[in-house]
Amino acid sequence: MKRRRNRLEINLRERLSLILVVVFFVALGSGMLWLRSRLHHEDPTPEIEVARGENARVPLAPLQPGQAIFVNFVSEPEPHRVFVHRTTTGAIQVMFASCRRCYRYGRPTRFSNGRLICGHCRDAMPELKPGEPIPPEPDCTPVPIAHSVQGDAVVIQADAVREGIRSFFAR
Numbered sequence: 001m002k003r004r005r006n007r008l009e010i011n012l013r014e015r016l017s018l019i020l021v022v023v024f025f026v027a028l029g030s031g032m033l034w035l036r037s038r039l040h041h042e043d044p045t046p047e048i049e050v051a052r053g054e055n056a057r058v059p060l061a062p063l064q065p066g067q068a069i070f071v072n073f074v075s076e077p078e079p080h081r082v083f084v085h086r087t088t089t090g091a092i093q094v095m096f097a098s099c100r101r102c103y104r105y106g107r108p109t110r111f112s113n114g115r116l117i118c119g120h121c122r123d124a125m126p127e128l129k130p131g132e133p134i135p136p137e138p139d140c141t142p143v144p145i146a147h148s149v150q151g152d153a154v155v156i157q158a159d160a161v162r163e164g165i166r167s168f169f170a171r
Contacts, residue, residue, distance in 0.1 A: 045111045049074055056156040058084045060149070065090055066114040070097055073161050082145060082161065083109075083116055084154055087127075092154055094147040099125055100138035100168055116142060134167065143167050 010018070045068055050056045052075030063069060068085040083097040097109050101120040108119045115124040118140045125140050135141055146160040 045070055047072055050158070051075065053158055055158055056082070056154075058154040058156070060086075060092075060152050060154060063092075063154075068111050068116075070111075071156060073158065080161065080165070082156060083111070083142065084147075084156070085116070088114070092147070092149060093127065094145045094154065094156055095128075095142040096145065096164060096168075097142070098168075099140045099142050101140060 046062070047070040048056065048058065049072045056071045056073070058069055058071060063084070063086040065086050065088045068083060071082040071084060073080040073082065081097040083093075083095050085093045085095075087093060095116075097116065099109070099118055099120070101118070109125070110117050110119070117123070118125050121140060123140065125142050128134070128141060128144055134143060143164050145156060145164045147154055147156045149155070
């Protein structure tokens with residue numbers, strides 16, 4: 001009488017092949033997770049809160065080229081989070097930490113690798129040159145805020161923030 005072969009039996013070569021396939025996919029998945037974490041690394045960005053009706057004074061000393069500080073005008077209507085950035089050339093930029101699209105969709109922006117990243121499209125936001133107008137259509141361009149440098153600090157007037165907030169609602 002012939003003995004039937006059990007279909008679940010696999011030989012040594014098949015076992016090794018199966019183990020190698022599993023190890024390959026585990027390594028591939030781990031590599032993809034590592035790469036994703038490196039690409040989406042967020043810089044630790046400090047934040048300053050400003051009380052109702054007060055002007056913000058942001059010290060220049062911690063603002064090295066390519067670094068930023070968020071200023072939160074807590075008593076103002078949304079959007080009230082401001083982004084203060086020293087560019088790699090040393091220029092100071094002050095703008096809302098939201099573009100007119102991010103704000104409308106309720107998606108927060110983030111600061112990563114020296115750039116403000118749009119919460120809506122996840123791309124780096126363009127930087128306006130001094131005196132350049134804001135495009136009429138709501139796009140990823142952040143709204144600049146008037147500011148001054150007084151001594152060792154950047155001063156942002158609360159009135160300038162309120163004035164800038166109006167541009168988010170203008171059509």
